[in-house]
Amino acid sequence: MKEYFKLLLLFILILTFTVGCNINSGGDSVETSSEESTEGTETEAETDTEAGGEGEETNGIDYTYDSSITGEITFWSWDEMFKDVIKEFNKVYPNVKVELVNMELGELHDNLQTTINAGEGAPDVSHVEQFQIPRFQSEGLLVDVSQPPYNASRFRDLFSEYNWTRWQSIDGKRQLALPWDVVPGVFYYRTDIYEQMGFPTDPQELGEFLQDPENVLTVAQTFSANGIYMYEFRDSPAIQYGDAVGYFDSEYNYLRNDERMAELLDTVKQGVQLNWAPQMSILFSDEGKQLVNQGKVASFPAGNNAARHLADIFPDQSGKWSVTRMPLGVNVALGGSTFVIPEQSENKEAAWAFIEYLTLSEEAWKIYVEKAVQPGVSHITSLPWFQEHTNEYLGGIQDYKFYDTLDEAIPVRKFTPLDGAAWDIYIEKINEAIDKNIDSKTILQQIEDNTLKQLGPEIEKQLTEMNGS
Structure with a gap:
């Protein structure tokens, strides 16, 4: 019986945590420079309309900060696909340097808890899995993104009630992250x-x-x-x-x-x-x-x-x-995961700009869906390319559209x-x-x-x- 539970746990970890993507277990660090990402291209920020205030409007989303923001941030994840997403991010934010550090899922959460408790060494942004979020719910560990200058609640209507509330503190008073994916x-x-x-x-x-x-x-x-x-x-x-x-x-x-x-x-x-x-x-x-x-x-x-x-x-x-x-x-x-900002981050503005892009950008989501990541944000799931996608392996069903119908029922x-x-x-x-x-x-x-x-x-x-x- 114990062997069955070990197998069941392994199955759940593989199937729901990796979201169908390759995991880098070697702890590699990958730096993506703005020069590499934007060479020979016009940035999205240059072609999009000013949204008023500080932010930029891209794909109908009013980002908090415009393309002039600068900084260097470290991002921890267990998934290598973010290399491609960072390149797209730098087309909008060419002056923000993102260092991607990949490690195994379990190692990441252990290291995140250790560095947060130690008061030093945590990344500016970290990928977190939903079953691990209770390790970081205590007040003072993660940034409450419902507060200024983040004001994440303005995006509330883009997400289902389930997807929004699972990233809150237990009492519902603090929002620890913007939602990212869903795994219905x-x-x-x-x-x-x-x-x-x-x-x-x-x-x-x-x-x-x-x-x-x-x-x-x-x-x-x-x-x-x-x-x-x-x-x-x-x-x-x-x-x-x-x-x-x-x-x-x-x-x-x-x-x-x-x-x-x-x-x-x-x-x-x-x-x-x-x-x-x-x-x-x-x-x-x-x-x-x-x-x-x-x-x-x-x-x-x-x-x-x-x-x-x-x-x-x-x-x-x-x-x-x-x-x-x-x-x-x-x-x-x-399953499911998202991205958080530890309170000890020294560049929270750039970290938040990065998280907004990770969770809300259409260009980012075009990368994610190819890796079997299902969006939980309505301005993406309503797009024609998403709704009309078919899966020939599954008999030609409009798979993305079908999965999206299940989100509100969770x-x-x-x-x-x-x-x-x-x-x-x-x-x-x-x-x-x-x-x-x-x-x-x-x-x-x-x-x-x-x-x-x-x-x-x-x-x-x-x-x-x-x-x-």
Whole structure:
């Protein structure tokens, strides 16, 4: 069982954190000079219209600072694609020098926490992953970008409520970052297998069909009778619903003991009895890949960026896969990241100019989407080139447009410093309920009781810190 959890964690890290891009694990530092980036070209800033005040207007966005701003900033990330984005940034801000430092995702967050706590050595801008943001939520660690001169709230209407609030402090009083991407959970399926078994294959029709638990179990039973799996991991619907609601609200009330969780856990236990999942990664394990190649995997839930992995790993199955929304009414984001400014940054103006460009520039987003990064900002998702994009591997579906429809349905959740400890308590009892067929409501009450008992002192500590008393 421990090996399964290690595999599951590895799968989540690979699939949701890397957003389908190459990770540089060597800690390389790349400097991009303004001369290299702007040679022989006219800058966007020179051709765009003055927006009044200090800022420049590019792609309809009124940036805080105009192109005359100067400075040198260090940017930490786990992704090399920002080399190309920095070159585009320097076409608008030719006098800002950005040093990109790449390192592994885990190493980055550890180093960021160490340098922030030490009071020196932190970068001017850092890439951060959503599950890691609780490490930096305490007041005084990161710049509150809702305050002048950043005034990030003027961009509020460009983002969904979920995407905006996940980058706030737990009490919602400080905005720690502008949102960047979204990773909506979706359901990939083999159209040929679903058709062969007599089920809908149109994405919208199948998506509606699979909202009914009875239909889901009928599909699972039919597949199982033919040696085919419907899911990848046995507990996915309950686990992913939990990912959607989180563990605690802003007052640290426990959230995973509700009627919906009980219903999904009941469905999971029935699905397990039908052998609906091989309990292994089908993308990142040799055994799982073999199952896919043998036609024994009909579908699986994952983040939207899994499409790129499918195409890379199984190129001969192009046109056989499609995508629809998750079954059973589960709406969830399976990852995401953004960019923050540590309080110790010595060039916050240039850092903010860089972040505005990273998150809002159309030219930057044309680079990101090629790496399977889904924008969470409406002035990009409404553009014709975005809406009309098709994915031939997924049968010609307008994939970007479809993924965008899921953003608004993702519920708001809080990320807290106690989520990791709460997960350990939760998953142990969920597996006990599945293995021993324990009543779902009984086990969920036990999970809540155990969580509040074991984490009670830490909850009080967090509330005291948050309330300033």
